Amino acid sequence: MLVRALKFAGFRNLAPASLEPGPRFNVFAGDNGQGKTNLLEALYVVCTLRSFRSSRLKDLISIHDEQAYVGARVARGGLERRYELTINARSRVVRLDNKAVRPIARYFGNFNVVLFAPEDLLVAKGSPGERRRFLDRAVFTLEPAFLAVAQDFEKVLKSRNVVLRDEQLATTSKEEMLAVYDHQLAKLSAQILLARLEYLNRVHDIFAKAFEEITRSGLPASLSYDASGEVVEKSESRALPTLEDLETRYLEAMMSSRRADLGRGSTNVGPHRDILLFELAGQAAGTFASQGQLRAMILAWKTAEMDLLAKVHEDPPALLLDDVSSELDPKRNEYLFEFLRERDNQCFISTTHPKFVLLEEDRRDFSVESGRIELVS
Numbered sequence: 001m002l003v004r005a006l007k008f009a010g011f012r013n014l015a016p017a018s019l020e021p022g023p024r025f026n027v028f029a030g031d032n033g034q035g036k037t038n039l040l041e042a043l044y045v046v047c048t049l050r051s052f053r054s055s056r057l058k059d060l061i062s063i064h065d066e067q068a069y070v071g072a073r074v075a076r077g078g079l080e081r082r083y084e085l086t087i088n089a090r091s092r093v094v095r096l097d098n099k100a101v102r103p104i105a106r107y108f109g110n111f112n113v114v115l116f117a118p119e120d121l122l123v124a125k126g127s128p129g130e131r132r133r134f135l136d137r138a139v140f141t142l143e144p145a146f147l148a149v150a151q152d153f154e155k156v157l158k159s160r161n162v163v164l165r166d167e168q169l170a171t172t173s174k175e176e177m178l179a180v181y182d183h184q185l186a187k188l189s190a191q192i193l194l195a196r197l198e199y200l201n202r203v204h205d206i207f208a209k210a211f212e213e214i215t216r217s218g219l220p221a222s223l224s225y226d227a228s229g230e231v232v233e234k235s236e237s238r239a240l241p242t243l244e245d246l247e248t249r250y251l252e253a254m255m256s257s258r259r260a261d262l263g264r265g266s267t268n269v270g271p272h273r274d275i276l277l278f279e280l281a282g283q284a285a286g287t288f289a290s291q292g293q294l295r296a297m298i299l300a301w302k303t304a305e306m307d308l309l310a311k312v313h314e315d316p317p318a319l320l321l322d323d324v325s326s327e328l329d330p331k332r333n334e335y336l337f338e339f340l341r342e343r344d345n346q347c348f349i350s351t352t353h354p355k356f357v358l359l360e361e362d363r364r365d366f367s368v369e370s371g372r373i374e375l376v377s
C-alpha cells in the first residue's frame with residue numbers, strides 16, 4: 001500500500017498542509033520541538049484512529065483551533081481510498097471514501113502502519129504494563145478486531161473492581177454480580193491471551209533470527225510469556241489450548257482467587273497481570289542485557305513485526321520511524337537501513353539531521369520548522 005497524499009489542519013502545532021509523499025523514503029528533518037513527531041502522529045492517527053502519545057484524541061487539536069482534521073489518500077491493489085478523521089472536543093467523525101463507516105471495523109485492514117519510536121527501545125527494561133501495551137499494539141496492527149476486545153475487557157475489569165470494593169453491597173448480591181462479571185471477564189481474557197500467544201508464536205523465530213543477524217554474538221534472544229492464574233503451562237506455549245479450554249480455566253482461576261480479590265479490592269487473574277519477558281541466553285533481559293543488547297532486541301522485534309505484517313497482509317505496511325537513528329549506534333543503524341533498503345515498504349522517517357538517514361536512493365526530503373513542512377528535494 002502507498003500513502004499518496006496526507007492532509008491535515010488544526011492538528012497539534014502543524015500548519016495546515018497537504019503533502020504528497022514519495023513511494024519509498026520520506027525524510028522529515030528539523031530541530032527539536034518543530035513538529036516531526038506530530039506529523040508521524042497525524043499519519044498514525046488517521047490509520048489507527050488512536051494516538052501513540054495520548055489516550056485522548058482531543059489532545060491532538062491545536063490549542064489555537066477547535067477541530068483537528070487528518071485525511072489520507074491510500075492506494076492498494078489498483079484501488080485508491082480516502083481515509084478521514086475529524087476530531088472535536090467531544091466527538092470524532094470517521095469517514096471512508098466520503099461516507100460514514102459502520103461497523104467501524106470496516107475502516108481497518110487495508111491501510112496499515114508500523115510505528116517505531118525511541119521510547120520503544122527501552123521497553124524490554126520497562127514495567128510489565130509497558131511491555132503488555134507494546135505487545136498489544138503489535139497484535140492490534142495485525143488484527144484490528146483485537147482493539148474492541150481489549151476495550152471491552154477494560155470496561156468489565158473496571159466494573160468488577162468497583163463491585164469488589166463496594167462496601168455497601170450485601171454479600172449475596174455481591175456474589176451474584178461477581179459471578180456475572182467472572183463469566184464475561186473469563187471469555188474476554190481467553191480471547192486476549194490467545195491473541196497474544198498466537199502473535200508471539202508467529203513472531204518468535206523471526207525475532208530470534210533478526211537478533212542474531214544484528215548482534216552476531218551467539219547469545220540467543222527469546223520471548224517468554226507468563227500468564228497469571230497459571231492458566232497456561234510453559235509446555236503449552238507451542239500447542240495452544242482452545243478458546244473454550246482457556247475460558248474454563250480462567251473461570252476456575254477467578255473463583256479460586258475471589259477471596260483474595262475481595263481482600264485486595266482488585267482482580268488478580270487476567271491478561272492485565274501477565275508478564276511478557278524479553279530474554280537473553282535464557283535470562284531476563286531487563287536485568288541481564290546491556291543497553292545495546294536491549295536496543296538490538298527491540299530493533300529485532302520491530303523488523304520482525306514489519307515482516308510478519310507484510311506476509312500476513314500480502315502487502316508491506318508503511319513504516320513510521322520517529323528519530324530512531326539518533327538512539328542507535330552506527331552498526332545497528334547500518335543494519336536498520338540495510339533492512340529498509342532490502343524491502344519495499346513506504347517509509348516516513350523523522351530525524352534532527354538529514355545526514356543521519358543513511359539512504360541515498362528513492363528519497364524525498366522535507367524540512368519541518370515551527371509546524372511548517374516543506375519539500376526540499
Ligand SMILES: Nc1ncnc2c1ncn2[C@@H]1O[C@H](COP(=O)(O)OP(=O)(O)OP(=O)(O)O)[C@@H](O)[C@H]1O
Pocket residue numbers: 011012013030031032033034035036037038039059060061062063064323352
Ligand atoms: N495541541 C497542540 N497544539 C499546539 N501545539 C502543540 C500541541 N501539542 C503539542 N504541540 C507543540 O508541538 C511541538 C512538539 O512537536 P513534536 O513533538 O512533533 O516535536 P519534534 O519535532 O518531534 O521534536 P523532537 O525532536 O524533540 O522529538 C511543541 O512545540 C508543542 O508545544
Ligand SMILES: [Mg+2]
Pocket residue numbers: 036037038322323
Ligand atoms: Mg519527536
